[in-house]
Amino acid sequence: MREFGYQRASDVSGALAVLDADPDARFIGGGTNLVDLMKTGVERxxxxxxxxxxxLDEIAVTRDGGLRIGATVTNSDLAAHPEVRRRYPALAQAVLAGASGQLRNMATVGGNLLQRTRCAYFTDVTKPCNKREPGTGCPAVEGEHRNHAILGASGHCVAVHPSDMGVALTAFDAVVSYETAQGPGETPLADFYLPVGDTPHRETALPPGALITGVTLPPAPVAARSRYRKVRERASYAFAIGSVAAAxxxxDNVVRDVRLAFGAVASRPWRARAAERALTGGPATAEAFAAAADAELAAAEPLRDNGYKVTLIRNLVVAVLSELAEEDAR
Structure with missing residues (x-):
């Protein structure tokens, strides 16, 4: 590990000033991803x-009935907060599915959004990787890619984003707030993660040196009846091979509102807007749920060994929406 300096920030402006003077510095919250990457030499x-x-560690109800979540709120506090559980239960479920209790006690909301892929080629500095070292290639395309992307990828990178929290936040139109030396800014989470294209090393729309200060969830009555379902290769805490956040x-058996987002299928949490359009105003039946999933997954381009994800996500959509529809009918 490269030798590094360490200091605690006492205010936002002071934290920003450090990165403005030293572009090689990094903000650290819980460090549950960054420190691992430092150990392997990916981050230096x-x-x-x-x-x-x-x-930045408060969760507050906004005037219009949404939620404002500070960037340094821990995952444990987020999942346990009564307003999160009441207004956005899928978000609490996603956080609880994401890691062990020890990690949730350390990990922060801001850090969760910025965590990087767990692709084995990315984390192994002896291997080529366009995300880590642009222009060196993506060996996962022809190599080990069973858990990689089926949507929105390119020949330059097929890695997936690992966040569970981000999937639920994407389903509910979250907005990310940040501060820079030039002043505050915000961006919808839908635009926060950049498309892969030919620049997979450029992952977010954050300006250089920006500090995430919080996430705002707009009011969404539909979110009160929501669910997060995650599939992983082992029952203990592991990254998803496919997940769905749904509300x-x-x-009268007609879909008035629906929210859908997929995880572990793309380089960013994937908002299933085609499926939402197909469902809104139509019948709440398993057949309609399957057709909507098919409409979204028509754009999928699976690799040699990960075509199973198309079937997996389709089945997850049908199962989760059917469960929610049954609850609505009670």
Whole structure:
């Protein structure tokens, strides 16, 4: 591991000033991903700026009935918060599915959004990887890619984004707030992660040196009846091979509102807008749910060994939406 400096930030402006003066510095919250990447040599920061003591650790109901979640809120506190459980249960479920209790006690909301892929070629510095070293190639395309992307990938990178939390936040139109030396900014989570294209090393739309300060969830009555379902290769805590965040509002067997997002299928949490359009105003039946999933997955381009994900996601969509529809009918 490269030798690095360390300091605690006492205010946002001070934290930003460090990165403005030293572009090789990095912000650190819980460090549950960054420190691992430092150990393997993927990340080699000159300095770590600890932001855990900044006043960004509150969860508050907004005036319009949404939620404002501070960037340094821990995953444990997020999953346990009564307003999160009441208004956005799929978000609490996603967080609980994401890691062990020990990791949730350390990991932060801001850090979760910025965690990097667990692709084995990316984390092994002896292997080529366009995400880690642009222009060297993507050996996963022809190599080991069973858990890799089926949507939105390119020949330059087929890695998937690992966040469970991000899938639920994407389903509910979350907005990311940040601060830079030039002032505040915000971006919808739908635009936060950049398309892979031929620049997979450029992962987010954050300006250089920006610090995430929070995430805002707009009011979404449909989210009160929502669910997160994750499939993994072992029962203990592991990254998803496929997941679905869903919310459904049904009246007289007609879908009035629906939210769908997929995880572990693309380089970013995947909002299933084609499926949402296909369902809205139609019948709440298993056949309609399957057809909507097929409409979304028509764009899938599976690799040699990961075509199973198409069937997996289709079945997850039907199962989760059917469960929610049954609950609505009670």
């Amino acid at each position: 920061p000159s300095r770590l700026v600890d932001v855990r003591e900044l006043p 459904l509002d049904v009246r």
